[in-house]
């Protein structure tokens with residue numbers, strides 16, 4: 094691994110990558126903590142992933158984030174992948190170890206959980222049933238991380254039932270699978286409602302769900318952050334629920350990555366949130 098006193102480089106491998114807010118976050122922290130370094134975007138097409146990953150340690154980088162379409166494809170190119178990332182089936186962070194080997198992690202689910210805690214400090218993963226809408230990569234990360242942090246009941250409703258069943262198979266019996274049509278009944282008695290579908294994001298149709306059965310003290314999280322307040326979050330906020338958007342996930346997954354690369358556990362400050370808000 095590179096000498097920690099030298100200029101440190103980390104970045105994002107994806108295709109495309111231009112939309113990412115990660116440079117704003119990591120470069121803000123580098124400046125704030127006076128650490129010499131830079132976080133850069135690397136647009137890497139799928140056929141070049143292997144060459145790019147081989148270059149991470151050779152070029153003296155501290156590590157990288159990984160996004161679509163490389164989160165699964167990177168597995169065989171790493172020296173080791175931690176247990177949670179294995180259960181999730183995707184890597185979002187790579188760390189170059191002291192000996193130059195590469196370890197893969199996935200901080201997305203834990204980042205989302207931390208954002209719920211930040212929004213409602215009384216909430217714990219075992220506070221009550223959680224209804225997760227969606228069964229794509231993000232939902233799987235959230236479900237596996239919730240189970241690892243002690244959640245007792247995770248209800249997953251998804252349009253394609255088989256994908257929800259796959260998550261249940263990977264995560265275990267705390268996951269209860271429900272047809273998409275039963276998402277409103279599934280609101281009964283929950284402590285958290287989490288939208289991990291793409292419905293409600295800019296350019297997509299809204300998520301259709303009547304919230305009458307949602308307990309008033311449930312926290313509502315949406316993994317989407319463009320727009321900053323989805324129709325789901327707006328409706329939930331107006332009826333009195335605590336809400337949190339996907340920026341909380343993005344910021345909280347970045348903290349342990351920055352710590353692993355640059356040796357400082359950074360804070361999420363109002364200035365950082367302002368710097369991100371300025372990009373919308």
Ligand code: NAP
Pocket residue numbers: 201226227228229230231232251252253256289290291292294316317318339340342343
């Ligand atoms: P994905 O793997 O493509 O999954 C998309 C999910 O949305 C699937 O469950 C899909 O259901 C569902 N869906 C799409 N259109 C639908 C429709 N018309 N009706 C019902 N369900 C529909 O995507 P992902 O990577 O998991 O990401 C999901 C969302 O989380 C995206 O909006 C993404 O931007 C966001 N996200 C945010 C962060 C962050 O940093 N905040 C990180 C990761 C993801 P089917 O299985 O039936 O297709």
